[in-house]
Amino acid sequence: xxxxxxxxxxxxxxxxxxxxxxxxxxxxxxxxxxxxxxxxxxxxxxxxxxxxxxxxxxxxxxxxxxxxxxxxxxxxxxxxxxxxxxxxxxxxxxxxxxxxxxxxxxxxxxxxxxxxxxxxxxxxxxxxxxxxxxxxxxxxxxxxxxxxxxxxxxxxxxxxxxxxxxxxxxxxxxxxxxxxxxxxxxxxxxxxxxxxxxxxxxxxxxxxxxxxxxxxxxxxxxxxxxxxxxxxxxxxxxxxxxxxxxxxxxxxxxxxxxxxxxxxxxxxxxxxxxxxxxxxxxxxxxxxxxxxxxxxxxxxxxxxxxxxxxxxxxxxxxxxxxxxxxxxxxxxxxxxxxxxxxxxxxxxxxxxxxxxxxxxxxxxxxxxxxxxxxxxxxxxxxxxxxxxxxxxxxxxxxxxxxxxxxxxxxxxxxxxxxxxxxxxxxxxxxxxxxxxxxxxxxxxxxxxxxxxxxxxxxxxxxxxxxxxxxxxxxxxxxxxxxxxxxxxxxxxxxxxxxxxxxxxxxxxxxxxxxxxxxxxxxxxxxxxxxxxxxxxxxxxxxxxxxxxxx
Numbered sequence: 001x002x003x004x005x006x007x008x009x010x011x012x013x014x015x016x017x018x019x020x021x022x023x024x025x026x027x028x029x030x031x032x033x034x035x036x037x038x039x040x041x042x043x044x045x046x047x048x049x050x051x052x053x054x055x056x057x058x059x060x061x062x063x064x065x066x067x068x069x070x071x072x073x074x075x076x077x078x079x080x081x082x083x084x085x086x087x088x089x090x091x092x093x094x095x096x097x098x099x100x101x102x103x104x105x106x107x108x109x110x111x112x113x114x115x116x117x118x119x120x121x122x123x124x125x126x127x128x129x130x131x132x133x134x135x136x137x138x139x140x141x142x143x144x145x146x147x148x149x150x151x152x153x154x155x156x157x158x159x160x161x162x163x164x165x166x167x168x169x170x171x172x173x174x175x176x177x178x179x180x181x182x183x184x185x186x187x188x189x190x191x192x193x194x195x196x197x198x199x200x201x202x203x204x205x206x207x208x209x210x211x212x213x214x215x216x217x218x219x220x221x222x223x224x225x226x227x228x229x230x231x232x233x234x235x236x237x238x239x240x241x242x243x244x245x246x247x248x249x250x251x252x253x254x255x256x257x258x259x260x261x262x263x264x265x266x267x268x269x270x271x272x273x274x275x276x277x278x279x280x281x282x283x284x285x286x287x288x289x290x291x292x293x294x295x296x297x298x299x300x301x302x303x304x305x306x307x308x309x310x311x312x313x314x315x316x317x318x319x320x321x322x323x324x325x326x327x328x329x330x331x332x333x334x335x336x337x338x339x340x341x342x343x344x345x346x347x348x349x350x351x352x353x354x355x356x357x358x359x360x361x362x363x364x365x366x367x368x369x370x371x372x373x374x375x376x377x378x379x380x381x382x383x384x385x386x387x388x389x390x391x392x393x394x395x396x397x398x399x400x401x402x403x404x405x406x407x408x409x410x411x412x413x414x415x416x417x418x419x420x421x422x423x424x425x426x427x428x429x430x431x432x433x434x435x436x437x438x439x440x441x442x443x444x445x446x447x448x449x450x451x452x453x454x455x456x457x458x459x460x461x462x463x464x465x466x467x468x469x470x471x472x473x474x475x476x477x478x479x480x481x482x483x484x485x486x487x488x489x490x491x492x493x494x495x496x497x498x499x500x501x502x503x504x505x506x507x508x509x510x511x512x513x514x515x516x517x518x519x520x521x522x523x524x525x526x527x528x529x530x531x532x533x534x535x536x537x538x539x540x541x542x543x544x545x546x547x548x549x550x
Contacts, residue, residue: 001026003307004090004098006080006243007106008032009041010293011274013061014300015104015307020070022308028072031092033079033107036130037063042293044133045156048140049163058130083247085267102269102307105244105257106300109237109275109291118213124231127156136232140167145229149218150174151210153181155323157234158193161202162326164232172202173226175218177209182330184321185383186337188351188448188531189330189370191538192385196328198541206542237291239276252278254287261313262306263299271306273299282316282401283335283380284343290317320398322391329390333398334381335372347372347380350434350445351527353503354427356388361419368531369393371431377406377439382431389421396428407435434504434526442515443508446498446523448535457496460484462510467502473532476500481510488517496521503528 003019005012008030016028030037038061046052063074075092082091089097111126113119123143125136139145148164150157153176165172174181174197180190181197181204194204205220212219218226239256250258250266256278259265265272275291277299295317305312322331340347349372355364367386373379382397384390400410410432417424425433437443451457451473459476461468468478479487491497497519499507507524514522525532 001307002099002101003028003104004100004102005030005104005106006090007104007108007274007276008037008074008076009039009106009108009274010296011108011300011303012104012106013038013066014297015106015271015273015303016066016072016300017070018301018304019307020072022304022310024071028070029098030066030072030074031078031080031090031098032074032076034129034131035076037061037066037074037076039130041128044127044130045159045163047130047133048127048136048160049166050137051163051166055130055134058133080243083243083270085247085270088269100269102271104303104307105249105265105270105272105276106274106296107240107243107276109239111233112236112238113233114210114235116210116212118215121213121215121231123216123229124213124233126233127160128237136230139230140170143229145170147227147229148172149226149228149231150234151218151231152176152234152236153178153206154183154234154236155321157232158182158197158323158325160232160234161197162200162324164230165200165202173205173228174202175205175208175210175220175226177207177221179207181206182323183338184319184336185330185332186370188535189332189368189383189385191535192328192368193323193325193330194538195534195541196325200326204542204545206545237275239278239289239291241276244272244276252287254278254289256287256289259314261315262311263303263314264306271303273303279314279317281335281339282318284339284345285316286343288317288319290319292319292321294320315402318398318401320394322394327387328385329387330383330385331391331394332381332383333394334379334401336381336383337372340372340380345374345380347374348435348438349373349447349526350431350438351447351504351531352427352430352434353527353530354430355423356386356390357421358419358423366530367393367427368527368534369427369431371397371407371435373407373435373439375439377408377435379405379407379410393426393428393431397431407432407439411436437508443511444523445526447526448532450496450523451498451525451532454496457498458492459498459500460510461500462506463501471529471533473500473529481506481513484510484513488514488519491519493519493521496523498523498525500525500532501528502530 066072252258257272274296278287281288302312320333365387370383372381415426461476
């Protein structure tokens with residue numbers, strides 16, 4: 001059996017390695033159009049800054065290792081220019097024909113480069129290949145780079161902003177056309193990352209795209225001009241579907257190669273995986289493009305199984321992801337609010353501000369967790385931002401979603417506990433309790449925008465007089481839970497009442513008092529004043545940036 005794999009990235013390499021383990025007699029060939037195979041692409045920003053020092057560590061594997069250990073032939077610089085489905089051959093570099101029994105399309109994706117004036121400036125780079133990183137390192141080393149701009153606030157953009165700003169004497173500006181960075185998360189979660197970037201000296205320009213490059217200046221849509229010595233385009237990627245389209249394979253609505261659950265294309269002898277395919281969103285059941293290394297590796301394994309006669313299924317994509325933002329970690333899984341709104345999905349949400357481990361054990365830090373769920377208790381997504389054990393909690397919820405768990409099942413998750421690592425009630429348990437209380441009608445959540453946009457609401461700070469005097473939200477009055485039991489009859493029944501404390505626990509207790517005594521429009525500020533202050537800081541800093549740019 002002859003298997004030809006187009007693309008030597010995560011999916012292609014995984015497919016080759018797995019297929020060899022299943023079939024030692026198969027003839028396996030990888031055709032890679034570049035001179036790079038099995039590169040640790042996710043580490044490129046850290047290689048650019050020198051955090052990853054050695055170029056050799058960026059090579060996950062090599063043609064020699066594939067040949068010696070797995071007896072897989074790798075042809076570098078081998079660009080497939082044509083697929084003949086009838087004859088089951090591929091044409092390499094315009095002339096060499098190679099036959100196949102099974103073909104695997106894993107060409108990956110390519111950086112999206114906007115068609116704007118001045119884009120071909122030699123000091124403008126993309127970050128996709130090891131060769132790209134080498135060019136960036138050469139530019140920084142051999143030219144006087146004082147000002148760097150990053151265009152695009154996705155994962156790679158954030159990582160590049162951090163790594164360039166860590167290089168001495170480089171002033172870094174990140175430009176994002178949308179209202180917040182990190183598209184997979186919502187504005188509240190992104191606010192933590194934005195505050196962290198600003199804290200470390202990265203200038204953020206939001207709601208503003210690049211209109212043109214003029215020599216050493218980027219001209220933004222607003223007319224603002226930003227000087228640069230080096231610019232990095234992190235404006236996303238596009239699935240490489242050129243070959244698939246040219247040979248008549250079906251393309252999905254999202255623009256990726258259409259595959260079934262076995263990752264088989266519309267041709268019974270051609271499989272596809274990795275960044276070039278359309279997968280099914282686990283929550284929405286719609287087609288999605290998810291260019292992540294984890295899914296690509298799993299897809300390669302599944303393709304090999306099916307080629308070898310083992311029925312194997314790809315079980316949709318959750319889109320679990322994590323990013324380091326200086327000292328902060330942001331992680332997510334499932335859907336965000338924008339995706340749910342776009343598809344018309346009714347949802348509920350809640351926030352908690354828990355500790356990374358038991359708060360009585362030294363060095364505990366706060367972590368924001370956001371949970372999205374529906375009225376039936378189905379978990380739709382989770383986002384977290386904090387400094388320790390952040391991705392651990394998101395991983396637990398991602399696993400729970402895979403198993404079909406409801407929010408109430410999070411309460412019963414029996415997770416590891418010792419004071420240095422967690423609390424007796426893990427943040428995942430607490431998140432489940434919050435959501436379950438909302439579904440049962442035991443508490444009504446209020447959010448940042450409810451206070452910002454509803455000036456008629458009565459704000460009641462239920463903390464101690466000392467805490468209230470130290471800091472509160474403008475317009476709030478101080479009434480503690482014991483006083484609420486005595487004076488609830490004096491509260492207005494025709495106004496929305498929003499209760500405030502540090503994190504949302506005291507207001508839950510206070511809201512139970514009022515709700516059980518007949519008041520209906522009583523709400524608990526989810527995430528409390530700690531979350532509110534973080535979001536307010538982000539808003540004020542963003543407004544200051546806009547004013548400074550005028």
